[in-house]
Amino acid sequence: MQFINRLSRWALSGPRAWLSIIFVAFIALLFVYKSLVSPTNNPKDYTLPSTAKIDTEKSNDTKSLVPPQASSNTDEDNNYDSLVTTDPLQNVEKVTASIPSIEYVIKPGDTLARIFARLGLSRESLYSVLEADQEFLVLEPLMPDDKFTFKLDENGDLLRITRRIDISKSVSYVQHDGGGFSYEEKVNPITYTQEAVHSKISGNFYLSAKKVGLSDTNILIINDLLKGRVNFRKDLRAGDDFNVIVKKGNIGGVKVGETQLEALEITVRGQKYSAFLHSDGRFYDLDGNSLTPALLRWPTRKQYRISSPFNANRLHPITGRPAPHNGVDLATPSGTEVLATGDGVVTRIATHKYAGKYVVVDYTGPYSSRFLHLSKILVKQGQKVKRGQVIALSGNTGRTTGAHLHYELHIRGRPVNPMTTDIPTTQSIPKGDKKEYASNVKRWVAMMASAQAADSVKNTDVESEPEPVSELDAAAN
């Protein structure tokens, strides 16, 4: 110690001080340079501890050097770290990193975290994608046989993740230069055909309707439309009959989506009831009176302060990239009762890293809603709910800056501003739409009449399968 003390006093006195400082700085730089350019030969230096957090860049650079370890593949869903370091597949992926895209078919038990880990993608990229997904909620839940495509760059980093929704639609998150991901969708044009079908009721209405190809959803809609006017169990008699117009979509001859009910005529004990779909997605009777219940404007009993408005064109303040806010944030204290804003069916209950606990409800007509960041969900998937029914309690789950309710309203799958959009509150066809409605009704009534006439000519004696009669092209829509 004494020697070092004397040496430093000698070295740091007078003009020698400068020389000493320069010498020490040089030696230091030499060390820094050496550590940057020379790889260590000890492979253990690259083995990442399975419980530690992994620095993305480091793991990308080094994982190909990790020898595959004969390690137990953990069954914990989100044990991302251990999968990165122990999955023997990671070496295979690294070798094939120059392949432009990777197709992945979902298997039972898959999670996004596992798939990302298996493809050697960083957890940060998963979180970044999920962050963009918060406003769209299209990546999950995963269903077996779903098809995903991953496009990676030469470093094995994620450039694009695509999920095929069906033959008509796929959605992607694409990395932008700001580092985050932007939503994109690809939609193939659908060709629609219209069919008029006539059928006599034999057995019960449900069976007769199924026999002519109506879906459970169609039958539910018919039930809702005639509620209060017809009691399906009591009133219908064998020999009563009905006509429907259904619209079916296809792409290149392959059926797409649900068969949509457009018009209905049902005769019950000599009394005819009818319902026709208008372009606003609601059903009206022959006189243009609404048969679809109206929606509530607010999903809460009180009107809360709007802490963040709907903004489909919002840009990210830093990256300048699209970062839409597809709902409206209401400053509800945790535990506030959340109401279904229409009559409908609960179609999804899920948890999302950023959206928290959430519920999706499909309403009668083209409307649906999403309720995010809930603390407690009071309904089950598949449950029918009524307008004004309490379906959940608001909360603070997912990523929030405080307790609030994020409420979305969609029309035909497109988010709209729930506070300002023209939601159905009127009880009859708007004046400006009367002409369009009347001409549709006239055409549909004529189609159904000829379907019925053709059916009765054919079935004068024998009761048999009803047949579709006329077809219309997409131009009619």
Ligand SMILES: [Zn+2]
């Ligand atoms: Zn929000």
